[in-house]
Amino acid sequence: MPDVTIFQYEVCPYCCGLKALLDHNKMPYTAIEVNPLTKDEIKKHPLIDQSPDKKYRKVPIALVNSEQVNDSKNIIDRLADLRGSASPTLKSLDKCSEEEKADIDWAYDKLVILFPPNIYRTLSESYEAFEYMSKSASTWTAWQKLVLRTTGSLFMWLVSPKLKKKYNITDERQELLDAIADWMKRVSDKGGKFRGGESPNMADLIIYGQLSAMRDMTTLKVLQDSNAEFKAWYARCREAVGPSQRRS
Numbered sequence: 001m002p003d004v005t006i007f008q009y010e011v012c013p014y015c016c017g018l019k020a021l022l023d024h025n026k027m028p029y030t031a032i033e034v035n036p037l038t039k040d041e042i043k044k045h046p047l048i049d050q051s052p053d054k055k056y057r058k059v060p061i062a063l064v065n066s067e068q069v070n071d072s073k074n075i076i077d078r079l080a081d082l083r084g085s086a087s088p089t090l091k092s093l094d095k096c097s098e099e100e101k102a103d104i105d106w107a108y109d110k111l112v113i114l115f116p117p118n119i120y121r122t123l124s125e126s127y128e129a130f131e132y133m134s135k136s137a138s139t140w141t142a143w144q145k146l147v148l149r150t151t152g153s154l155f156m157w158l159v160s161p162k163l164k165k166k167y168n169i170t171d172e173r174q175e176l177l178d179a180i181a182d183w184m185k186r187v188s189d190k191g192g193k194f195r196g197g198e199s200p201n202m203a204d205l206i207i208y209g210q211l212s213a214m215r216d217m218t219t220l221k222v223l224q225d226s227n228a229e230f231k232a233w234y235a236r237c238r239e240a241v242g243p244s245q246r247r248s
């Protein structure tokens, strides 16, 4: 198994989609929570390239056997290469079926962009997201957590309308409910259990993982309370993904 470290935010859907694949494939990893205000964990890490032309400041970033890989899709491809034996749920994205690829593209291009305007839509929901984020960062000081919770939640709540405008979103809640209904229609076309049929495919796992970034948040509760089929699919995916393979 490769040695994998992931620089992440606990609420980052790209990070959570990636981790769902690792958990399901029983691949252990270390996760380092990045402070979104300072990004010190990335800026000060000796194995992260700091040269001006190569510096990358988004998450996830992975160290795979000490080699830096940026961007969740590149990380998936790299891990699939290294894993050697083919796994239907950890293969390089260009080995996915056209349908699986289209579902994954939909998740990246349409679904995930609806998350921020939802989780930061009110000041209290924004605070809830940052409270959750600060709880996940065991190595930060109480002061850092307080600054993150207050400044971060206020900032994202203020930025949220700009995100809506940028992505042409009018009613963030309704559009997310519609997207989930659309996804469940596609799952139902395959018998209703998973989009992959009797077992989850990569799209099920990535989409579940991305949505799990909002666990314990109001948005996910609203989705589950409004759509019983979705609630059941989400629970089946959680079961299929199994326990976290995070070592520390």
Ligand SMILES: N[C@@H](CCC(=O)N[C@@H](CS)C(=O)NCC(=O)O)C(=O)O
Pocket: 009, 011, 012, 013, 014, 036, 057, 058, 059, 060, 070, 071, 072, 073
């Ligand atoms: N295409 C990238 C997107 C990564 C991304 O946008 N991550 C967000 C967090 S969810 C980020 O780091 N944004 C910049 C920031 O927080 O400063 C991927 O799939 O990894």
